Amino acid sequence: MMIIPPVFLYAETHYRFKYFFSLYKKAEPEIIADGPYRLDPGRSYPVLILIKDAHLYPAELLEVRIILTHRSGAVHEESFSFPAGTVINEKYWYTILDLPFSGPVSDLYGMFTADVQITTKQRGRIKRDRNNNHRFTSKKPLAFYRSKTHLPSISGWIYGDAHTHSTYTEDQVEFGSPVSAGPKLCRAMGLSFFGVTDHSYDLDDRTDNYLLNDPAIPKWHAFQEEVDAVNAREKDFAVLRGEEVSCTNANGNNVHYLIYGNKRFFHGSGDGGEKWFKTKSEFTIPQILEEKEELVVTFASHPTEEVPLLQQLLLKRDEWSLSDMTLPKLHGIQILNGDHSDAFLRGMDIWKWMLNRGIRKFLLAGNDAHGNFNRFVQISIPMLSFREKDSQLFGRMKTAALVHTVTERNILDAIAAGRSVITNGPLVTFSVETDGPDAGPVGSTVHGSSFVVKLHAASTEEFGHFHTITVIHGVIGKGERTLFRLTEFTDSLSLHTVSDWYRAEFFSYIRVEATTHGAAGTDRTGFCYTNPIWIQPK
Template sequence: MSNGLELWRHIGWLIGFLPIFMYAEIHYRLPFFKGFLYRKQPEIIFDAPHRIESDSLPVLLMIKDANWFPVKLLSVTVKIKSPISGKILSEKSCDEIIDISQKWFVKFYNLDVHSWKDERIFIECQATVQIRNRVITVKNDNYRTASHADFSIFIDSEPLPSPKDWIWGDLHCHSSWTEDQVEFGVPAEAIEPIASSMGISFCTLVEHSYDLDDLDGTWTKRDPNLPKWKISRETIRNLNIQYPNFRIIPGEEVSTDNGIGKNVHMVVLNDDQYYPGEGDALEKSLAKASELYYGKILESVPEKALVFAAHPYADPPFFHKLGLKRGSWNYWDSHRKLGGLQFMNGIMENEYERGKREWIRQLLRGRHSYVYAGNDSHGNFNRYRQIYMPMFCLNEKPTQKFGEHRTGLKAAATEDADSLTAKLKTGQVISTNGPFANISIQNENKREFYIGENVVKPQSISVQAISSRYFGNLRQIRLYLGDLDHRQEVLYRTISSLSSFSRKTVSIPVENLPTSGYFRAEVETNQNKIALTNPIWFTQHEIT
């Protein structure tokens, strides 16, 4: 590679990653410039869940790149504080004396928080470490330009709202196998302790395709033998044995060509094949279209796999369009193996609203497209700390936190990845950032049909809504009718004045229906939290 092309590749990184949504890598440097974020220290990061339903609060300490910058961990102190007065309510100190020289170091500190049920607490974490001959104390993280603010956690006395035979998962997560010049995730073994404390029973690890083919110890060199991808799959298998009540579904977030030369991301779950996607990696060259068109990948995936469009209608920032050739999925993107859309992605803003509109347009064209929810979290259990201006400064926001946007599934947590994936493919799932919603339909023979199914001659529909104090009382239940005869969706029934209810089930007779269509429901709380069901399709005539 010529020096000129190498320089442009570095510049591409600078303009391409504004901003990045994960833990911030501070050790990337240009040949002629280190940047303000660079430090001769490993990244030292504390994190904690934003909400738990347990008496024990797991606090994570992660130290990265100590293989480059060895440290000695001398002590850790975690303080529980009042969010109002800042008064210290409890304190836990641990003397450690641990020499750390590996790339990834993870340790949990568990706090007894049963005294603060249904309350919000702040925690302040401090690590005292020795780096070479210097002793320093790190508060919450050692990032320059970061706020080092305390972590805010709600101690919930209630579980996540749902019937007992449903479980919750996060369908878009990254781990430390997603790692490059400016970003990285959390080691996979650190996920279960936090997820279980939150009431999350499964997650998917969908590492970037351009990271999974990296040569060990590098960010930009590929290894055709795919050792990183193979190790990730083996580790996930072992973790699923180690934690019988928590499941990780292996996956990949593939950078793929959307058909017009732009890079979009597609999640492939539970597939034993690796799919290359380097278009927006900026590893070997400037941005380009990815190697594979999404339709070609979909023709290759096995029936046991689930594939959906990741954050399909997010409008890439200008610099992502310019530096990474990123685009959006469009209305015409369709394939029989493309299971649906993941437009609930940790942010309830334009991406969500546009995604819901486009999903409805697809439904009205007769496509059986399902909604899935995740957060695109890379750790980020409490808030994400991101690169905003590469090499210069960070930004922090309380969004895209692990487990905040959730996929609900009627299943058991002990089921294996194949079984969970098969059930996700049926569409009998809901997406939410708070309450639970479900619908079922009875036909003229009193047989019950559920989300994702097809019913002939529907007679009545049952709508179920559940919330909790944390997510707010039910405000409104909305039942929508999709009329495929006229290609329009109408609000079929609204149930309001529910402010005193956290649980409601209503049965609604149906009449004057079109020849074919669908029903779906939305549930909203007085905390502006919302749940979406996938549709139940119907026809008035027997299917021959």
């Protein structure tokens, strides 16, 4: 079995490579407390208690005690007791505990911590774990921002996380969060959808053994059924079914590819680390584009993130090549992946290069969160150590989409057509009207010889006051210029304005970038990047 390099999920601690000693393996189920990084007003704070591998190491759950602390020093405590004999003996078990805002913290907003103590009885002994039971982790409490306001609102626009992983992603070093737990945790953050894009090399495993494949793909079928059930149950919320396929790029190496809305499973095992030196994936990118179902939506997954040397050598992982990203049937590129990083900026440069050549690709944002609603905890060195950080949190980087009603199909149609923007909070959108007469929203094409830009922007104290809003005009083959930039605002949290008329002499596009500052929330600055509107001269 190959040693898999570090990844970004809840950490699997029970697997031990043959002939190796593990410092963090214990004869206990994995116990994790998690919760969203922000909280909408008027909601209780949902605390996810996740217990894994209790079918191997049963445990009786006795009590969960949560100490809620505000930065002012105010403290509130809640205890949740469980009936005697609540024995957990399942592979995956979870509950969500609602922490109400009452008592001394009821009227408080801003940053909070929730310190979670989980009391179990294992093999006749009482055991108390704080926030998780992993060895060598910090045991830091959950940290979240309780907002006075909802996410910035513009009619018809909803927010979501387009790249996450669930419990169907599971192997020797990692696992994700339950699909059915997602809606409640997302609603608490103000999100209306999330995309579940589990790894192809995990979805073809047996349900009882992630080390063995099953040609009947029962995990894939179970995943489809669970998404159907959740979407039938939830109102004004949608789970986007998908898959993160390992496939071969133009250089012959492995890359990850997001496909949404697919009922057909695409095998992809090249970088799954399941067999020594077996690193060739089953499909190339063009093959998937040709063979996918008609309505399936496809995006390059974090195409410009630098691949660590160990993953290059052992798994033949690579970045997407330019020729891959410009393939005609690819809808776009998911370049915002958990952080406003150098990889994102490189992706923006490539995207602008494509736009200047008339290559229509759309942007998408996600976090690649495998659980990790509150803190990123990963195995750093297999069987030896962990690593923690506060990035790549579920829902922190967002895709906002324009839809009439919230359904899986409507959201997929919106991101396929570019009726979306990427943001960490503030929302900017626009439409273009021409003398055609013609008009269209983000992602559309309008016709005319002159045009106006109708700009709409919204933010909150949590996500900051607008600092700059830049409207950019790109002429195909000639480059971009700033059409106009706003730096002074009558209301720096809300804007609705119409530009002057401009001439459209060449095939061109309009897009908008915005920044905020002085944010009171988790991030101190904010940003929003729109997809373009193309203008075809009449």
